[in-house]
Amino acid sequence: MWRDIFITIAQLIVDPPRAWRYLRKERKTHHEFLYRFLHPVFGLIAASSFVGGLWFVRGKGLENALKSSIISVAGVYGGYAIAAYLLNEIAPRFGLEKNLPRFQRFTGYASVVLYVLYIITPVLSELFVLWFLVLYTIYLVNTGISRYLKVPEEKVTDFTAIASIIIILAPVVVRIFFVSLIR
Numbered sequence: 001m002w003r004d005i006f007i008t009i010a011q012l013i014v015d016p017p018r019a020w021r022y023l024r025k026e027r028k029t030h031h032e033f034l035y036r037f038l039h040p041v042f043g044l045i046a047a048s049s050f051v052g053g054l055w056f057v058r059g060k061g062l063e064n065a066l067k068s069s070i071i072s073v074a075g076v077y078g079g080y081a082i083a084a085y086l087l088n089e090i091a092p093r094f095g096l097e098k099n100l101p102r103f104q105r106f107t108g109y110a111s112v113v114l115y116v117l118y119i120i121t122p123v124l125s126e127l128f129v130l131w132f133l134v135l136y137t138i139y140l141v142n143t144g145i146s147r148y149l150k151v152p153e154e155k156v157t158d159f160t161a162i163a164s165i166i167i168i169l170a171p172v173v174v175r176i177f178f179v180s181l182i183r
Helices: 002-014 016-025 030-055 062-094 100-110 112-120 128-149 153-182
Strands: none
Touching (some): 002 128, 030 100, 100 128
């Protein structure tokens, strides 16, 4: 399972067009996507946030590490759910039919750069500049829209802009909300 997760993430980052074509043909059920890809990735995010908050943040203890872990997981999971729902709702405007499981898979796969950053940055917090790599998500979304979702060509640019903004900003908004609640 972990090997498959790593290969999927690596393929989406290194060769998105081929990865999206493969994911379109893949016959995994929605349950398999959630429990053999998405939830383990969220588990890695939780573990990384906990370890980063416990060992790499000076003067902070177990309580702060747990808060950091909760905030990170709530941010990515809430952002994922909100982004998938919003993309599903706007789909008819771009010539697509509503299909929430399909948009959930698209959102989960298109967010891999964001997930990798959430795994890496808690232990490498000095390298804040890594967050600029989140802009690669725009390219992932663009290739996924044309190869995975099959958006009509004249609407690809508009859908790419809207989907990229939603996928990148939804976790940030949820994270800010939870930070204000917990701290």
